[in-house]
Amino acid sequence: MPELPEVEVTRLSFAPGIRGATVLSASLGKPLRWPLGVAPQRLVGQQVLGVRRRGKYLLIDLSEGLLLLHLGMSGSVTFASGQADPGKHDHFDLRTTQGTLRLNDPRRFGAVVFATSEDDPVAQKLLGRLGVEPLGDDFDGAAFYLGLKQRKAAIKQVLLAGDVVVGVGNIYASEALFMAGIRPTTCANRLSRPRVLRLQSAIRTVLARAVERGGSTLRDFSNAQGESGHFQLEAMVYARQGEPCRQCGAVIKAIKQGQRSTFFCPQCQKP
DNA sequence: CACGGATCCTGATGGC
DNA sequence: TGCCATCAGGATCCGT
Numbered sequence: 263m264p265e266l267p268e269v270e271v272t273r274l275s276f277a278p279g280i281r282g283a284t285v286l287s288a289s290l291g292k293p294l295r296w297p298l299g300v301a302p303q304r305l306v307g308q309q310v311l312g313v314r315r316r317g318k319y320l321l322i323d324l325s326e327g328l329l330l331l332h333l334g335m336s337g338s339v340t341f342a343s344g345q346a347d348p349g350k351h352d353h354f355d356l357r358t359t360q361g362t363l364r365l366n367d368p369r370r371f372g373a374v375v376f377a378t379s380e381d382d383p384v385a386q387k388l389l390g391r392l393g394v395e396p397l398g399d400d401f402d403g404a405a406f407y408l409g410l411k412q413r414k415a416a417i418k419q420v421l422l423a424g425d426v427v428v429g430v431g432n433i434y435a436s437e438a439l440f441m442a443g444i445r446p447t448t449c450a451n452r453l454s455r456p457r458v459l460r461l462q463s464a465i466r467t468v469l470a471r472a473v474e475r476g477g478s479t480l481r482d483f484s485n486a487q488g489e490s491g492h493f494q495l496e497a498m499v500y501a502r503q504g505e506p507c508r509q510c511g512a513v514i515k516a517i518k519q520g521q522r523s524t525f526f527c528p529q530c531q532k533p
Numbered sequence: 534c535a536c537g538g539a540t541c542c543t544g545a546t547g548g549c
Numbered sequence: 550t551g552c553c554a555t556c557a558g559g560a561t562c563c564g565t
Contacts, residue, residue: 264558264559265558265559268558295541295542295559295560295561318559318560332559332560333558333559334541334542334558334559334560335542335557335558335559335560336542336543336544336557336558336559351543367542367543368542368543368544369541369542369543369544369557369559370541370542370543371541371542371559371560372559412534412535413535413536414535414536415535415536415537419536419537422559422560423535423560424559424560431558431559432557432558432559433558434558477558478558480557480558481544481545481557481558483558520536520537520538521537521538521539522557522559523556523557
């Protein structure tokens, strides 16, 4: 479910509400991708200082450490006072003085991990190899060009890998490549400088637009207030195989790259 | 070091 | 209705 826009929309939807709260209790459901790393009691009494995002991770800053939260493929978060009893797929509850933060994740590819600080090896193992933030000032075309120049894999797979630039998942990789006019199968190191600059700009535009629209709700994504996103309605290629390109009318194609679906317009996007 | 494939898990969907 | 295969917004691990 969650790429950068969905994670950011989630963050925005509960960060103001939880800031300043004190943890009353924490409880776990079924095992997630990684263990919490400490006894849930360790969190009790800590104050929530704020919520940040790094790539697709939510970083919940506490007075004596931080929680790294990842939504995997099917995770979503709710924040409310008076939550019902945990359901079948609710695997983490953080009860605070200002409401309960709850992670629901049917497939359990997500995780909640406690680290004493961002420098903690536990945190570094998850964050250490992440690429640049696409919506930040550090994402400049020159560095992006140099990063791509060292990769000979298909550009779409390089984007998904997240070690050059973070946050671009399966939907937005296809969308950004469409906007940049680049065929997803093109080798990253064979893209000219101008095309890389176009791609850099397209990534920023697509992700920022998706955040504005509340993310994409394909099946069940919703923010911490239970609201759906709407970006999927304006997708140019994602999940539109067989339909006419909104730009040129050619038939949108679907292919597989590394077990993942890729969508593109064979006419608008050049190798 | 970088690449491609297998893998974790559950649920929805479509064909027969 | 049941059964089976396939697919799904992610990212790590492993062999090459």
